[in-house]
Amino acid sequence: MLTRxxxxxKGPWRLITWTFSxxxxxxxxxxxxxxxxxxKEIWQHLVAxxxxxxxxxxxxxxxGVACFTLLIGVTLGWFTGVCDFYGxxxxxxxLALPMALPAYVMAFIFLGxxxxxxxxxxxxxxxxxxxxTVFEVRSTPFVIIVIGLxxxxxxxxxSRASFMNQGRGVIEAARxxxxxxxxxxxxxALPISRPWIITGLMLVLMETLADFGAVSVFNYDTLTTAIxxxxxxxxxxDAAAQLSSFxxxxxxxxxxxxxxxxxRMRYYDSSKGGKVKTNIKLTGWKSFAVFSFCTVILLIAxxxxxxxxxxxxxxxxxxxxxxxLFDHISKTLLLGGMAAVVICLVSIxxxxxxxxxxxxxxxxxxxxxxxxxxxxxTVLAIGIAIPVIWFDKLIQEISLQLFAINTGPIIxxxxxxxxxxxxxxxxxxxFGAVNSAMQNIKPSLDDxxxxxxxxxxxILYKIHFPLLQKGILTALILALVDVMKEMPITLMIxxxxxxxxxVKIFELTSEGEWVRAAQPAFYLVxxxxxxVLILIKKMEK
Amino acid sequence: xxxxxxxxxxxxxxxxxAQTKVVKGASFELKKGEIGCLLGPSGCGKTTLLRLIAGFxxxxxxxxxxxxxxxxxxxxxxxxxxxKVGMVFQDYALFPHMTVAENIAFGLNNNKxxxxxxxxxxxLKLVGLTQSAKAYPHELSGGQQQRVALARALAPKPExxxxxxxxxxxxxxxxxxxxxxxxxxxxxxxxxxLMVTHNQFEAFSVADCIGVIFDGIIRQWDDAYKxxxxxxxxxxxxxxxxxxxxxxxxxxxxxVSCGLxxxxxxxxLPCSHGCDVNLLVRPEDxxxxxxxxxxxxxxxxxxxxxxxxxxxxxxxxxICHALVSSHHNHQxxxxxxxxxxxxxxxxxxx
Numbered sequence: 101m102l103t104r105x106x107x108x109x110k111g112p113w114r115l116i117t118w119t120f121s122x123x124x125x126x127x128x129x130x131x132x133x134x135x136x137x138x139x140k141e142i143w144q145h146l147v148a149x150x151x152x153x154x155x156x157x158x159x160x161x162x163x164g165v166a167c168f169t170l171l172i173g174v175t176l177g178w179f180t181g182v183c184d185f186y187g188x189x190x191x192x193x194x195l196a197l198p199m200a201l202p203a204y205v206m207a208f209i210f211l212g213x214x215x216x217x218x219x220x221x222x223x224x225x226x227x228x229x230x231x232x233t234v235f236e237v238r239s240t241p242f243v244i245i246v247i248g249l250x251x252x253x254x255x256x257x258x259s260r261a262s263f264m265n266q267g268r269g270v271i272e273a274a275r276x277x278x279x280x281x282x283x284x285x286x287x288x289a290l291p292i293s294r295p296w297i298i299t300g301l302m303l304v305l306m307e308t309l310a311d312f313g314a315v316s317v318f319n320y321d322t323l324t325t326a327i328x329x330x331x332x333x334x335x336x337x338d339a340a341a342q343l344s345s346f347x348x349x350x351x352x353x354x355x356x357x358x359x360x361x362x363x364r365m366r367y368y369d370s371s372k373g374g375k376v377k378t379n380i381k382l383t384g385w386k387s388f389a390v391f392s393f394c395t396v397i398l399l400i401a402x403x404x405x406x407x408x409x410x411x412x413x414x415x416x417x418x419x420x421x422x423x424x425l426f427d428h429i430s431k432t433l434l435l436g437g438m439a440a441v442v443i444c445l446v447s448i449x450x451x452x453x454x455x456x457x458x459x460x461x462x463x464x465x466x467x468x469x470x471x472x473x474x475x476x477x478t479v480l481a482i483g484i485a486i487p488v489i490w491f492d493k494l495i496q497e498i499s500l501q502l503f504a505i506n507t508g509p510i511i512x513x514x515x516x517x518x519x520x521x522x523x524x525x526x527x528x529x530x531f532g533a534v535n536s537a538m539q540n541i542k543p544s545l546d547d548x549x550x551x552x553x554x555x556x557x558x559i560l561y562k563i564h565f566p567l568l569q570k571g572i573l574t575a576l577i578l579a580l581v582d583v584m585k586e587m588p589i590t591l592m593i594x595x596x597x598x599x600x601x602x603v604k605i606f607e608l609t610s611e612g613e614w615v616r617a618a619q620p621a622f623y624l625v626x627x628x629x630x631x632v633l634i635l636i637k638k639m640e641k
Numbered sequence: 642x643x644x645x646x647x648x649x650x651x652x653x654x655x656x657x658x659a660q661t662k663v664v665k666g667a668s669f670e671l672k673k674g675e676i677g678c679l680l681g682p683s684g685c686g687k688t689t690l691l692r693l694i695a696g697f698x699x700x701x702x703x704x705x706x707x708x709x710x711x712x713x714x715x716x717x718x719x720x721x722x723x724x725k726v727g728m729v730f731q732d733y734a735l736f737p738h739m740t741v742a743e744n745i746a747f748g749l750n751n752n753k754x755x756x757x758x759x760x761x762x763x764x765l766k767l768v769g770l771t772q773s774a775k776a777y778p779h780e781l782s783g784g785q786q787q788r789v790a791l792a793r794a795l796a797p798k799p800e801x802x803x804x805x806x807x808x809x810x811x812x813x814x815x816x817x818x819x820x821x822x823x824x825x826x827x828x829x830x831x832x833x834x835l836m837v838t839h840n841q842f843e844a845f846s847v848a849d850c851i852g853v854i855f856d857g858i859i860r861q862w863d864d865a866y867k868x869x870x871x872x873x874x875x876x877x878x879x880x881x882x883x884x885x886x887x888x889x890x891x892x893x894x895x896x897v898s899c900g901l902x903x904x905x906x907x908x909x910l911p912c913s914h915g916c917d918v919n920l921l922v923r924p925e926d927x928x929x930x931x932x933x934x935x936x937x938x939x940x941x942x943x944x945x946x947x948x949x950x951x952x953x954x955x956x957x958x959x960i961c962h963a964l965v966s967s968h969h970n971h972q973x974x975x976x977x978x979x980x981x982x983x984x985x986x987x988x989x990x991x
């Protein structure tokens with residue numbers, strides 16, 4: 101009798117997961133091992149002068165953004181998730197839109213509008229008695245607000261989903277036990293939502309920690325800008341790596357907290373069973389107050405900045421002072437496209453590895469492969485540049501010794517290195533989309549298809565591919581857009597001539613050319629809206 | 642005059658959402674210590690009725706009083722936390738971030754910690770979960786979660802306990818055991834309770850009195866015996882138990898002629914001679930007798946262990962059911978002898 105060997109060898113799949121988790125580990129090890137070869141002079145100089153300021157600035161920024169996004173995100177999540185008020189349906193999705201704005205874009209628009217020479221302070225100076233008033237907007241609170249306005253949607257979306265899933269069941273239960281609605285919110289709804297809120301918050305913190313563009317615009321010195329400067333200013337990779345280790349430490353702390361709360365979600369999920377769909381009705385002044393609050397947030401986080409962006413674009417074009425962007429756009433798309441394809445392929449491989457070899461080791465390795473999102477771009481750039489240079493030198497040495505040929509740098513400054521860096525940083529995005537589609541393909545589907553006489557290839561073609569299609573497409577789009585908006589990695593390790601839109605924005609904003617920077621920024625915001633729309637569509641299901 | 646002993650009084654309550662009327666003039670009373678039950682198919686308005694008693698809905702007209710305090714009318718709305726009403730939810734709504742003991746203690750506002758602990762321990766013992774005091778809800782089985790929900794609702798000694806389909810998430814065997822357990826616990830703590838269910842057997846085994854609801858109207862408010870044996874409307878008669886309705890004509894004060902022959906017994910409605918009626922026949926009223934002249938054809942049968950429920954076609958082409966000892970195993974299509982034995986003739990106007 102013919103028996104088909106159903107569970108094929110798992111060896112090759114294991115190799116794949118090992119390879120990609122190793123790829124993520126390399127930069128981390130590189131960063132930490134930099135302490136083995138300390139560059140004493142530069143390091144001592146840093147410690148003596150700016151290090152404490154850098155760390156304090158970074159901690160202030162991260163702490164401030166945490167408070168800001170929690171406050172805004174959770175209250176908005178509560179109102180749109182559980183309450184009924186005028187405009188609720190519109191705000192539910194519209195309040196996610198600020199995600200489309202990269203923080204560095206928001207930052208330069210803010211400065212353009214609010215700085216000394218901007219229209220707001222210009223207007224204030226026309227008011228009698230305020231002629232000589234000057235507001236310093238390049239200060240910590242404003243950096244916090246600007247970054248917070250682009251990142252609060254993470255907390256907003258996750259807390260909203262969690263409040264909605266709770267239904268009103270637990271709140272109602274609390275009320276029949278003699279607890280007032282406000283008390284019930286703090287004693288019941290908020291603690292139950294904590295895992296989701298914290299997960300959203302950790303994403304926000306990782307993004308804040310990684311932010312390079314916005315703080316550069318504000319000239320606000322943090323660890324990320326210091327890493328950039330110590331490489332491009334002092335030409336010291338090792339000092340940059342040592343600074344990076346601080347960031348990696350923070351990032352891993354956030355990852356750890358995130359993992360703890362994620363594991364609790366399952367137990368806190370009270371969405372099973374009958375859900376009560378009725379909402380808390382807000383009427384009169386309460387409804388108006390909530391409506392106004394949502395309107396103000398939406399205005400300052402999205403409507404005003406985007407309108408300003410469009411106005412500046414019109415201004416630049418009508419004045420004929422536009423920048424030639426064709427090359428930047430094509431390079432951005434090309435780089436983003438290549439990276440997206442690579443990320444997608446690796447995501448598919450990893451998703452299959454996990455499906456075929458569902459062992460604990462594979463699961464852990466897959467987790468490790470996707471933690472790159474926690475590594476700030478500047479750190480990743482350093483963590484990759486060092487081994488690449490070392491590898492090139494090794495090859496050069498060998499070929500000189502053996503064949504007396506000077507190869508020069510081989511992989512340094514190549515597209516391949518950039519793609520690897522993007523892969524590490526954005527694999528989680530692609531893998532998440534592909535794997536959630538993969539998990540919908542229950543093993544029983546394969547079994548059912550094979551009892552109906554289909555071969556492995558036919559199953560792959562007729563069952564898996566159609567079911568994975570959507571997930572793969574989502575992965576492609578998300579990865580593409582993320583890479584297009586990416587700034588520090590591209591800036592630090594791009595091959596000569598590969599200037600993307602983000603790089604162009606960096607150049608223009610470092611010269612204070614806000615109006616002209618609006619041109620490349622406009623395209624980025626335009627593509628940045630696509631993933632938000634995908635998210636919103638998912639949210640409405 | 643107000644009946645002093647009535648704890649819950651619902652009078653002429655109307656409730657509609659947008660255009661749909663969900664509750665159309667419900668009225669009933671529960672005495673202190675009584676267990677009531679609202680029984681009806683899904684979408685009949687019973688859960689809405691329960692939720693407005695709890696304080697989660699407003700009403701269009703009517704009144705609800707708890708312990709003679711007006712809590713709900715067109716102009717009155719006492720919020721749920723002020724009503725001293727406990728509730729057991731269909732999905733239990735246990736707080737996932739608290740232990741069993743913390744869940745039970747949640748509604749207790751005693752400042753003295755010792756008293757709180759005593760009360761919690763008492764309830765843990767009452768529902769048999771002393772061992773699981775420190776467990777979290779997700780570590781418990783469905784039946785245990787249900788008991789925690791009950792203990793939590795009972796802890797603040799509510800004047801009235803509401804139970805919303807409390808057994809619907811449990812498997813059948815557990816359900817039967819728990820219905821009896823819950824009744825015992827409620828009776829032991831002398832709690833007045835109102836339960837909502839679509840399952841008549843739950844209603845029969847838990848409740849002292851049952852209100853059968855259809856289409857937002859309470860059709861009958863009675864004890865289980867009367868609901869089953871003396872249904873007041875055709876809806877109630879067909880919803881509760883496996884009854885069949887056959888046509889008949891009243892011949893005298895106590896006689897009806899129908900497909901089963903001439904039946905004698907007390908008429909449920911006063912009817913004059915010659916009046917056409919619908920007659921309710923319960924399966925246990927139709928006995929199997931091989932010697933009977935009245936024959937009926939078996940068109941369906943379901944084996945139930947001790948007995949068989951036969952679906953029979955009478956000579957009049959009408960359908961009726963007979964519950965027969967399972968030793969009498971007949972084939973489909975066979976003609977079997979039957980003998981009606983009815984004490985009360987439950988009739989409905991045509």
